[in-house]
Amino acid sequence: MSIKKVAKLAGVSTATVSRYLNSPEQVKEKTRNKVQAAIDEVGYAPNALARNFRRGKTSLIVVVLPAIGDPFLDKVMRGIWRVADEQGYSILIRDTQSNSHEFDEYTEMVFSKQADGILLLASISPFHEAAPNRGGERAHPPLVLGLESVSAELSHFPSVRVDNITAAADGTDYLIQLGHQRIGFIAGKRDSLLTKDREKGYRKAMRKAKLAISSDWIVEGEQTIDGARRATRRLLELDQRPTALFCANDEMALGALHEIKSAGLKIPRDISVIGFDDIRYAEIADPPLTTIAQPAEEIGERSMRRLCQAIDAGDGDSTPEIVPHNLIVRKSTGKAPG
Amino acid sequence: MSIKKVAKLAGVSTATVSRYLNSPEQVKEKTRNKVQAAIDEVGYAPNALARNFRRGKTSLIVVVLPAIGDPFLDKVMRGIWRVADEQGYSILIRDTQSNSHEFDEYTEMVFSKQADGILLLASISPFHEAAPNRGGERAHPPLVLGLESVSAELSHFPSVRVDNITAAADGTDYLIQLGHQRIGFIAGKRDSLLTKDREKGYRKAMRKAKLAISSDWIVEGEQTIDGARRATRRLLELDQRPTALFCANDEMALGALHEIKSAGLKIPRDISVIGFDDIRYAEIADPPLTTIAQPAEEIGERSMRRLCQAIDAGDGDSTPEIVPHNLIVRKSTGKAPG
DNA sequence: TTGTAAGCGTTATCAT
């Protein structure tokens, strides 16, 4: 009952107050002043709930990410926020660590009008069951995939990312050029499409160089420091241990660095290590980490723009946007020993 | 027009559908089945917007934090989420890096019903101007301070945190016991109450030990790795450089470690370093970082609970909840040289 | 146990 109060006080109709709020140019200056005075007097603030209800829009975007506190997402989020602010959206964050991994849980948020769209920056299991009848409404909510590569079920949706396969192949190539032949790979979780793709790139480069891959060389690092440390330990215990290690992301590479040094080995003299993402800790790692950088902020910005399009314009095309990656050579990689 | 559709299809009134949704026990089993069948058939999902509007509740909490991608907040957020899920709240995140630092901007979100409450995990400038007349409504929105210490203006609000002064004094004491006399302090930003308190603790411990503090020893590290590196460089250039360094948080300590090593000095032989927070990178730093741990998840959980109280119960008491800190000794600290 | 109907605050349509 608040716009009403203002209206009464200003001696105008509620419609005029509403117009003043939303398109002031349609209101005569004299009236504008009266309304503004009334607003100031009662300390009126528009009820966003009512407004959104009326408009059928939440002005909220769910961003689904693996874990908050991931230093890589820091930069991605900055890009997202820039566009969100510009377009009047607020960001609702869900992480798949504390919450579920079910695709439906997030689509449901759109159908039940808790959010207008979804920005997926994490791996989840798509379409747990067949989507239920949505009463004739679009079965696909506005959704954009950032970072992750796309599984078949999700290929309808637009995505913005680097070419993970090529990028990982580039990194592996670099190690091969340094003379490494036994190259290990620390992968992420089983269900992560993204690290799966990086593994593919690694395999591809090895194959191209006609280097055999022992199945012992590929270990799961669980996308965590500790997981990577365990994985590294296993790698170091091999009879013929790798002379180089490709980690599917920097977080795991950091764990690997620590574990290798703890084992009394020197980097890169005994083992070279390469990561992926170029998080801010990569540069100050000891030794500074060679890694593959992604234009994180750009990814955030562009995926958010795509999402806005999807929301406004129905859908649009869904060809993936590929952004460039960039190998950054630091001190954690060197010539193969011997 | 959707609950209506369900109602018509089920041959009941909208009220019954609503009751079924909100308190099924009030509905006869036979009716329940009819309603559920209708819901399934049309693929109905309750419109959260309408529901929240009607209830006058957004079921949203704004969490204000310095930067997403801060590894310390990772753990805090997990605690927050646990309670939020339990209580049916979603989390709206704003960071003060991309957004503004104005207190009013966040309070406004409550007054305009974009959110039900505010969880402040960052320093902001409180009450830019006198709060405008809120038309008789409560001038203070539900708000809890996590982590940060409280400035005079914000002391009305409940807070949950460690005793930063005592904790920093404990850390400093530890250095003093190791024989250090020249101890530097890398502070955060000027407007961070939290690092201000840690500085106070450092000063307190020094005073108690009757050690003089040269003004050169306290430098601003801007709460970033790079800022800390610059600050460290300045400290290393002093004629009489400190033999130990207290960094107001681990992020800065990491930068300091790197810079000290880059200068060819050994840690802790030449300089000891101590941090604050015990982020996950502290343990794998080189050398592993001595630091003061906070029960991050507990802080998140308890501050969220306080906030729920503040929302439901009006206000309640606002005495700060102090949680225990814990000095974790690793390898970055050692006896004073000489 | 169920139905009727008012009302939440805003926007938008249609007159004036």
Place this chain on the structure above:
DNA sequence: ATGATAACGCTTACAA
């Protein structure tokens, strides 16, 4: 340029 009013989808007295 402004006013009257219906409508958005849901909840909740109050009645039956």
